[in-house]
Amino acid sequence: MRLRTMERHLNEVLRSIWRNGWLSFASVVTVAISLFILGFTTLLVLNINSLAGNLESGVEMTVFLQNDASPGQIQALGNQLQALPGVTLVQFVSKEQALAQIRQNMGSQAGLLSGLGQDNPLPDAFQVKAVNAADIPALAGQVEGMAGVDQVRYGQGVVEKLLAVTHWLRVGGLVMMILVGISAVFLIATTIRVSVHARRYEIGIMKFLGATNWFVRGPFLMEGVTLGFAGSLLAGAVVYLGYSYMVDAVQTTLPFIQPVDASATLLAVVGGLLVLGVLIGAAGSLLSMRRYLRV
Amino acid sequence: MIQFLNVSKHYPNGVRALTDISVAIKRGEFVFLVGPSGAGKTTMTRLLIREELSTRGQVIFTGKNLSRLKGREVPYLRRKIGMVFQDFRLLPNHTVFENVAFALEVIGAPGRDIRRLVPGMLARVGMEGKKNQLPSQLSGGEQQRVCLARALVNNPLLIIADEPTGNLDPDTSWEIMKLLADINEKGTTILMATHAQEIVDTMKRRVIALDTGRMVRDEKGGGYGRAVENNGTSS
Numbered sequence: 001m002r003l004r005t006m007e008r009h010l011n012e013v014l015r016s017i018w019r020n021g022w023l024s025f026a027s028v029v030t031v032a033i034s035l036f037i038l039g040f041t042t043l044l045v046l047n048i049n050s051l052a053g054n055l056e057s058g059v060e061m062t063v064f065l066q067n068d069a070s071p072g073q074i075q076a077l078g079n080q081l082q083a084l085p086g087v088t089l090v091q092f093v094s095k096e097q098a099l100a101q102i103r104q105n106m107g108s109q110a111g112l113l114s115g116l117g118q119d120n121p122l123p124d125a126f127q128v129k130a131v132n133a134a135d136i137p138a139l140a141g142q143v144e145g146m147a148g149v150d151q152v153r154y155g156q157g158v159v160e161k162l163l164a165v166t167h168w169l170r171v172g173g174l175v176m177m178i179l180v181g182i183s184a185v186f187l188i189a190t191t192i193r194v195s196v197h198a199r200r201y202e203i204g205i206m207k208f209l210g211a212t213n214w215f216v217r218g219p220f221l222m223e224g225v226t227l228g229f230a231g232s233l234l235a236g237a238v239v240y241l242g243y244s245y246m247v248d249a250v251q252t253t254l255p256f257i258q259p260v261d262a263s264a265t266l267l268a269v270v271g272g273l274l275v276l277g278v279l280i281g282a283a284g285s286l287l288s289m290r291r292y293l294r295v
Numbered sequence: 296m297i298q299f300l301n302v303s304k305h306y307p308n309g310v311r312a313l314t315d316i317s318v319a320i321k322r323g324e325f326v327f328l329v330g331p332s333g334a335g336k337t338t339m340t341r342l343l344i345r346e347e348l349s350t351r352g353q354v355i356f357t358g359k360n361l362s363r364l365k366g367r368e369v370p371y372l373r374r375k376i377g378m379v380f381q382d383f384r385l386l387p388n389h390t391v392f393e394n395v396a397f398a399l400e401v402i403g404a405p406g407r408d409i410r411r412l413v414p415g416m417l418a419r420v421g422m423e424g425k426k427n428q429l430p431s432q433l434s435g436g437e438q439q440r441v442c443l444a445r446a447l448v449n450n451p452l453l454i455i456a457d458e459p460t461g462n463l464d465p466d467t468s469w470e471i472m473k474l475l476a477d478i479n480e481k482g483t484t485i486l487m488a489t490h491a492q493e494i495v496d497t498m499k500r501r502v503i504a505l506d507t508g509r510m511v512r513d514e515k516g517g518g519y520g521r522a523v524e525n526n527g528t529s530s
Contacts, residue, residue: 210374
């Protein structure tokens with residue numbers, strides 16, 4: 001496109017956006033809300049995933065042994081565990097060590113344990129670490145069937161629950177984003193329709209003067225894209241500033257939670273929002289032009 | 296340059312705007328298209344700029360069958376045809392200069408062409424002194440001059456004028472007709488639909504008369520109403 005044409009189109013676009021006033025404003029805000037929901041849920045999901053990842057990678061399994069297991073059986077089981085593919089570390093924790101560990105954890109309240117007398121209710125156990133956190137459930141299944149094993153424990157539940165939460169967040173966020181996004185597309189389409197209507201006389205003249213279809217469409221496409229982009233800038237700014245603020249707040253009040261703070265991630269999310277804003281704007285324009293701009 | 300071969304145009308609502316029109320117009324001719332309102336004059340011009348397609352028959356312009364023209368070729372057809380209207384169709388909030396420049400802008404002409412061509416064209420229609428005025432500040436005749444300048448600035452092969460004097464008083468009408476004759480003199484073909492009996496009778500050009508969609512006369516150097524019953528219903 002020639003520079004002169006570009007300049008012409010841009011002038012038309014700005015005039016049109018100004019003339020459409022509230023409609024332009026509503027379009028921009030709707031795009032912004034839709035993209036804000038998307039950006040916000042995306043960051044939330046990323047954080048929960050990372051949290052779940054941390055929990056998962058911390059998981060090791062504990063293999064409790066039957067009380068009547070003989071030292072020979074324990075020895076054999078230890079070797080068997082060590083030989084499993086994907087297992088990195090196997091450590092034997094005797095019932096005495098376990099009790100001492102509990103006593104230590106309880107500190108000043110350790111006196112409560114004196115009621116046990118000489119009895120130790122704890123079983124012997126193996127601590128098993130795997131290379132891959134995801135392998136643990138399968139490994140646990142295998143180990144449960146081995147001779148002398150009473151029970152296998154790992155972080156069953158917590159990780160699954162977190163992942164379920166992210167799943168629903170993702171679905172819910174996406175559904176909301178799509179609903180609001182569709183309204184944004186239609187609102188932009190309406191805005192463009194009003195613009196086309198306002199300029200129908202001029203369009204008629206352009207057509208008999210031999211303007212190509214894309215020359216006629218150009219300003220309307222640009223108008224939609226501009227509205228979409230403005231909305232995405234707004235959403236991007238809110239997401240960027242809001243998230244930075246939240247990260248600060250979380251880090252001071254809940255120091256044990258590590259939010260995803262790679263600014264590269266945040267920038268990628270914001271960049272994605274900008275691209276989507278442009279696409280929403282273009283979709284709205286094209287929809288309207290198909291129906292109201294017969295060229 | 297223009298050929299209508301057994302052209303009929305029927306609208307979906309049952310109106311038969313044109314029935315079996317066959318006519319040929321050569322390059323450089325000046326042709327009046329006459330007939331009462333609703334005779335099909337405007338439909339003929341619409342077929343020529345491919346605003347509409349014929350129902351039957353073929354419209355040929357510079358050797359191209361317009362029914363076979365692809366949608367994206369239509370703008371390039373229209374660049375070869377300058378249009379002049381009874382109601383001028385100027386952009387109200389653009390100056391005289393901008394209105395003429397608009398014809399070049401919409402076809403993507405560079406700024407230097409616009410600066411070079413527009414003043415010359417305004418001088419040719421005698422409007423160079425009012426290039427910064429808005430259409431609302433001009434008389435009807437002046438607006439029609441601007442319209443002519445806009446139609447001419449792309450150097451078209453054909454000018455289609457649809458009742459160009461319809462809104463003008465007789466004196467002003469003659470000024471416009473002199474301009475059109477001058478333009479024709481320099482080689483541009485002119486097809487003018489009109490009700491202006493006096494103009495047609497005086498100019499002694501080729502006359503094609505339509506009545507209720509049929510061609511009833513095609514006469515070189517003819518008058519307005521010789522073979523066609525003209526009951527004065529011109530509007």
